[in-house]
Amino acid sequence: MIVPITGKVTYPITLDPTVWIFDDRKIEFEKAFESEASHSEESDELKRVSERWDREVSQLSKPPVNRSIKKFEREKMLKSSYVIPLDDFLNNAEIEDEATSAILVTKEGDITIPISDLYNSYFLFSKEGKPLHADGPVHLYYKDGSNRENPIKHIMAVRFQ
Numbered sequence: 064m065i066v067p068i069t070g071k072v073t074y075p076i077t078l079d080p081t082v083w084i085f086d087d088r089k090i091e092f093e094k095a096f097e098s099e100a101s102h103s104e105e106s107d108e109l110k111r112v113s114e115r116w117d118r119e120v121s122q123l124s125k126p127p128v129n130r131s132i133k134k135f136e137r138e139k140m141l142k143s144s145y146v147i148p149l150d151d152f153l154n155n156a157e158i159e160d161e162a163t164s165a166i167l168v169t170k171e172g173d174i175t176i177p178i179s180d181l182y183n184s185y186f187l188f189s190k191e192g193k194p195l196h197a198d199g200p201v202h203l204y205y206k207d208g209s210n211r212e213n214p215i216k217h218i219m220a221v222r223f224q
Contacts, residue, residue: 064200066186070166070223073157080188080200083147084140092144095185096208141192146185146204153182158223167203168220178223180205187214 066078083089158178165181167174187202188195195201203215 064194064196066201066218066220068152068156068221068223070221071159071162072223073159074155076152076156078152078186078201080186081194083188084145086147088151089145089147089188090185092146092187092190095146095204095206096211143189144187144191145189146187148206149184149186150182162223164224166222166224167215167218168222169215170217170219174215181221183207186218 064079064081066080067075068078069075162178164175165178167176181203183206185204185206187204188200198216199218201218203218204210
C-alpha cells in the first residue's frame with residue numbers, strides 16, 4: 064500500500080496512503096471539485112465559527128470537552144471518500160529541472176503524463192472510509208474534474224524521467 068516517488072528527483076520519497084486519513088490536507092471527494100467560490104464561502108463560515116469559539120473559550124477557565132464532535136468526526140471519516148493534493152509531496156521530492164514527464168506505474172502498464180498535470184491532481188486514497196485495496200493503492204484525479212468518471216487506477220509508483 065505504498066507509493067514511491069523516484070526517478071529524476073533530488074529526494075526519492077515513499078508515500079503511505081493509509082496514514083493520510085489523519086492528514087489535515089485531505090479533502091472530501093465531493094468537495095474537491097467544487098468551484099473556488101464555494102471554497103471561499105466555506106472558509107468565511109469557518110472563520111466566523113472559529114472566532115465565536117475563541118470568544119467562548121476565552122470566557123471559560125476550563126472549557127468542556129465536547130465528545131460528540133469527536134464522535135461525529137470519527138464517524139464522518141469512516142463513511143467519506145477523501146483525496147489529497149499532490150503539490151506538497153512533489154515539492155518535497157524536488158523534481159529535477161531536466162525531468163520532462165511523470166510516469167504513473169500501474170498494474171495495467173505505465174502511463175506518461177506531463178509534470179504540470181501531476182501538480183494539478185489529487186490522489187484518491189479512501190473510498191467510503193476504506194483504503195483502496197482492490198484497485199489502489201491510489202487513484203489519480205485531475206483537479207479540474209476532467210477524468211472524474213474515469214480516473215487512473217492501480218497506481219503503484221510515480222517515476223520522473
